[in-house]
Amino acid sequence: MKLHTETTLSKWLDTETLAAYYELTKPGITFTVLASMLIGFLLGSGSNIDFILMAHAALGTWLIASGTAAHNQFLEWRLDGQMKRTQTRPLPSSKVTPKQSMAFSLVLIFAGSAYMIFMVNLLAGLISIATTVIYLGAYTPMKRVSAVNVFIGAIPGALPPVGGWAAAVGHLGHAGMWALFAIVFLWQVPHVMAIAWVCKDDYRNAGFRMLPRNDENGTKAVLLILGCLLLLLPATWALYAVELSGITYLIGGMLCAVAFLWYGIRFSLDRTKEKAKKLMFASFFYLPAVWAIIFIDQLIQ
Structure with a gap:
């Protein structure tokens, strides 16, 4: 029994296994979520920043965002x-089993949720x-049903600065917070569509119903991308x-x-994978x- 326990523990603590679990959390996306939350917290706090509360909000956000990913x-x-x-x-390459990933993710989600409620505020x-439920319960299955998924997915993507604002002040009663939501929402639509x-081809093979599947000439994509990028100008000013x-x-x-819009215009004039890739990188930078x-x-x- 002791030998079995030690073997199991050593497997869990193996560097390669730990790296696989870390990869499961999608560190790049999780860091973006964390940065967005902190911006909401910073603007919501004004000149009275509670750094202890901010640290609690950061840890809770990291836990639940990692678990969601x-x-x-x-x-x-x-x-x-x-x-x-x-x-x-990690899962397709069998570095982690489905059962292990499910247990790992649920522990992070529940721990992060409880931490946010008890250490930050309700x-x-x-x-x-709500961010996790919409992302996993609506956006994830909708990707195989309809291209409308891009708008559903933009909602949880835009909620982290709202959560940061709520963490700082405990309410949502300021127009500036909704300006932050709008900026992230309007950024996310062209970002996802460029990807x-x-x-x-990859999405089509896997059965995902992203917009290019029913929009081979890109007309719908261009209208949505340019529409969101134009609306991003007044949202920025707000x-x-x-x-x-x-x-x-x-x-x-x-x-x-304006620079982001320029790359959207370039894609609209030449709807190639090369121009889409440049728009994608512009979204990474924006x-x-x-x-x-x-x-x-x-x-x-």
Whole structure:
């Protein structure tokens, strides 16, 4: 019995296994969620930042975001195995078993939810739970049903700054918070659609109903991408208009939005995988750049 326990423990503590569990949490996406939450917390706090509360909110957010990412991979591991870009993930490559990933993800989700409720506040906890439920319960299955999934998925994607705001002040009664939600929502639609266009063959093979499946010439994609990127301009201005940010943010944020729009226009004029890839990389740059500009703007105000 002792030998069996030691063998099991050594397997769990194996470096390669730990790396696989870490990969299950999708660190890049989880870091983006965490950064978005912290921006909401920062703007919601104003000049009265409670750094202890912020640390609690960061830990709770990391736990539940990591668990959500891991559970998404558990739900889709067979489909991931059919796509080139995801075949090496921990589950399709058999680094972790489905049962292990399910247990791991659920522990993180429940621990993160409880932590947010008891160590931050009830509203922040409920927003975190809603984010997970919408992502796993609506967006994940909808990807195999309808291209409308891009709008459903943009909701949980845009909720982290709302959760950060709620963590800081315990309410959602400020227009600036909804401006943050709008910025992330409007960013996410072209971001996801650019990825779907670049990976459309992979998505088609796995049975995902992303927009390119029924939009071979890209007309619908262009209308949605350009529509969201144009709306991103007033959403960017709104954060300045409600006096949550200064002129540094306004100039920097508008330049980022215009640059993002430019890549969307280039894709609309030449709907190739190459132009979609450039739009995808522009989307990777946009959100971290805007968050950095907001942070710098807050420092110099």
